[in-house]
Amino acid sequence: MSDTGSKEDVLSTEEIDALVERTQTPEFDDGESRTHDFAGGPRLAMAKCSELTILTEKQAEALTTTLSSEYGLKISVDVGSLSYGVARDLHAALPERLCLVSTLAEPFDSEMHLLLPGSLLTTLVNHYFGGNSLPVPQMRSRVTPSEQRIGERVSKNFFRVMAGIWSDRLSLEFGDLFIDITPDRFAMIPTTTGFSIFSFNLNLGDDESHQVSLFVPFDGLETNAEALSPKLRKEPVKEQRSDWQPEMQAVLPEIPVIVSGQLCQVSATLRTLLNMEVGTTLTIPEPANLSLYLEGEKIAKGRYGAFDGFKAMQFISFEGEKL
Numbered sequence: 001m002s003d004t005g006s007k008e009d010v011l012s013t014e015e016i017d018a019l020v021e022r023t024q025t026p027e028f029d030d031g032e033s034r035t036h037d038f039a040g041g042p043r044l045a046m047a048k049c050s051e052l053t054i055l056t057e058k059q060a061e062a063l064t065t066t067l068s069s070e071y072g073l074k075i076s077v078d079v080g081s082l083s084y085g086v087a088r089d090l091h092a093a094l095p096e097r098l099c100l101v102s103t104l105a106e107p108f109d110s111e112m113h114l115l116l117p118g119s120l121l122t123t124l125v126n127h128y129f130g131g132n133s134l135p136v137p138q139m140r141s142r143v144t145p146s147e148q149r150i151g152e153r154v155s156k157n158f159f160r161v162m163a164g165i166w167s168d169r170l171s172l173e174f175g176d177l178f179i180d181i182t183p184d185r186f187a188m189i190p191t192t193t194g195f196s197i198f199s200f201n202l203n204l205g206d207d208e209s210h211q212v213s214l215f216v217p218f219d220g221l222e223t224n225a226e227a228l229s230p231k232l233r234k235e236p237v238k239e240q241r242s243d244w245q246p247e248m249q250a251v252l253p254e255i256p257v258i259v260s261g262q263l264c265q266v267s268a269t270l271r272t273l274l275n276m277e278v279g280t281t282l283t284i285p286e287p288a289n290l291s292l293y294l295e296g297e298k299i300a301k302g303r304y305g306a307f308d309g310f311k312a313m314q315f316i317s318f319e320g321e322k323l
Helices: 003-009 013-023 040-048 051-071 087-093 118-128 145-166 218-223 245-254 270-274
Strands: 075-086 098-103 112-117 178-180 194-204 208-217 259-262 289-294 297-307 310-318
Touching: 051 075, 051 118, 051 145, 051 194, 075 087, 087 194, 098 118, 098 145, 112 118, 112 145, 118 145, 118 194, 118 208, 145 178, 194 218, 208 218, 289 310
Parallel strands: none
Antiparallel strands: 075 194, 098 112, 098 178, 112 208, 194 208, 259 289, 289 297, 297 310
């Protein structure tokens, strides 16, 4: 590069001073990356579905009874945290020994997944087949066929209880169960797919606990958020009597209105009407019934007669409420 080009690439003293002054202003962006919580929006959406907490607590209570009866073992189920994660991170955190049960559940469009850790299945198998007096073996490979069958039984209990508990808010219809002992099926999910993670702690006996996780498609949960949100109750509107109502009621009777009466109706030819002039007399029959009108609206019926020497109308019925 020539000397001339090199001089043109070097900042002058005035330019350097201007840059230094700029970096001292509050709005200066130094170009460094900022931490952003991409799960903040989904977590906020799940927080609005506050009924999920009630549903999971009821589900844990029902699972306690169901699993204890099923395996003849003292089992208690506690509700863990409700969180959000994407398929990529969830897949990376899956344990080496697992039973992953996948199923479609209407009205969700994609599968939900139940994660059963291999250590839980080992304990259940050991107890179920009469080996509860022996120490639980430390398994290093994939779950055994016996553990897989126990995992299927646990998942059926889990989803049956879930469908019953959630039915008050959301009707769930589960399809076929796909029982996997590897994460291969889960690995096929797009890495950025979001899941709501429901955690349950299964306490076996007095000193053993295992976490079971349910991955529910976040999009499906968000679509049905209204069904999982608290139902709004309309508060009864209290009738409040304003200060001006007594004055208004006192003034109303004095308001002038147009009241008219109809004696009778007669039929006449057009020729008769054309021949009418000042002084013409139109004979009308004595009316048997009269009608009273208020501002053009019929409000009463009556009989024609006399009272105190005057022609009069005696009311026999009112239409609508009497004013």
